[in-house]
Amino acid sequence: MQVRWNGLDRDAWDSLHRTAAAPLQQDWAYGEAMRAAGVQCLRAQVLADTGEPLGQAQFIARRVAWLVWNALCTRGPVFAEPTRSQAPAKAQVYRALQREVPLRRPRVLLFSPDEPASPAAGLDRLHRVITGQSTVLIDLDADTATRRAALHPKWRNRLVAAERAGLRVQRVGARPAQYRWLIERETAQRASRGYQALPPGFVEAYQAARPPGDDPVLTLRVDIGREPVAAMMFLIHGTAATYHLGWSGEQGRESGAHNLLLWQAMDQLAQRGIRLLDLGGVNTASGAGIARFKLGSGGRVVTLAGTFL
Numbered sequence: 001m002q003v004r005w006n007g008l009d010r011d012a013w014d015s016l017h018r019t020a021a022a023p024l025q026q027d028w029a030y031g032e033a034m035r036a037a038g039v040q041c042l043r044a045q046v047l048a049d050t051g052e053p054l055g056q057a058q059f060i061a062r063r064v065a066w067l068v069w070n071a072l073c074t075r076g077p078v079f080a081e082p083t084r085s086q087a088p089a090k091a092q093v094y095r096a097l098q099r100e101v102p103l104r105r106p107r108v109l110l111f112s113p114d115e116p117a118s119p120a121a122g123l124d125r126l127h128r129v130i131t132g133q134s135t136v137l138i139d140l141d142a143d144t145a146t147r148r149a150a151l152h153p154k155w156r157n158r159l160v161a162a163e164r165a166g167l168r169v170q171r172v173g174a175r176p177a178q179y180r181w182l183i184e185r186e187t188a189q190r191a192s193r194g195y196q197a198l199p200p201g202f203v204e205a206y207q208a209a210r211p212p213g214d215d216p217v218l219t220l221r222v223d224i225g226r227e228p229v230a231a232m233m234f235l236i237h238g239t240a241a242t243y244h245l246g247w248s249g250e251q252g253r254e255s256g257a258h259n260l261l262l263w264q265a266m267d268q269l270a271q272r273g274i275r276l277l278d279l280g281g282v283n284t285a286s287g288a289g290i291a292r293f294k295l296g297s298g299g300r301v302v303t304l305a306g307t308f309l
Helices: 010-019 028-036 086-101 144-150 151-166 174-194 202-209 250-255 257-271 288-295
Strands: 002-005 040-047 053-064 070-075 109-110 128-129 134-139 169-171 217-224 226-239 240-248 278-281 298-304
Touching: 002 086, 010 028, 010 040, 010 053, 028 040, 028 053, 028 202, 040 086, 053 086, 086 109, 144 257, 151 257, 169 257, 174 202, 174 217, 174 226, 174 240, 202 217, 202 226, 217 250, 217 257, 226 250, 226 257, 240 257, 250 257, 257 278
Parallel strands: 070 109, 240 278
Antiparallel strands: 002 040, 040 053, 053 070, 134 278, 134 298, 169 217, 217 226, 226 240
16 A cells, blocks of 8 residues: 655546545645645545555644644545445555654644444544534435425425515625625624634635636525525535535525525536535534524434544
């Protein structure tokens, strides 16, 4: 087994990422956007002795207290077939990455795999340091009728009410000047509610890092009169998409605008050939309302294995 670090072929990276419908955090452009924010990004390709690709891993690395390197592989590695179903091969990949990461000691290498804890995960020789979060995944390969039937009845009722009220969804342009108002409102929302997320400039940097001609941002909004009352933004990466941010005013919340936005986003993404929509983490303690909204959308809840050392 051999590990190649950095200087990798982007087309090969993107090909495996697309095939696996892999998470945003393992997308090449995500790493480039993080570089633009001043963070170090390391990429590794793991090969069998025959040269066959076994998997790939993208790490975000930071030096803590100017002394210890901390490198985190979030929602990765991305395994190739047939490695994806072979726990011993996965375990070998983890060991090879730990052994050969090009960071000076002292260093800490962490993995947060994109799968639940199970014997098939190949994590037996690693030590879990943080329990896994749960996320909601929506299968967009299903047809519209199947997705609608999967909605929670109360969620579906709010969607029907928004549709009957004649709320109209329109797509926001992809130029930063056209969606910057949404970033600004979400940034203010973060400050008022006390939560953290990716930096405001991330979306523009992510767009710049995607291949030429790509269209990686889907932003939808609902207006009442001439004023926007709710909006959502999704980031597209290969054959998957991730909910990035959303905002709603009082009228938007009362009218069920977010239900309509998410429902129409599912349709538009499916029409573009997107197979999987990741709605992100659910926290029933501090974010019960958001968690209920995500859980009612008909997706499946996946509790990831956690973070391992």
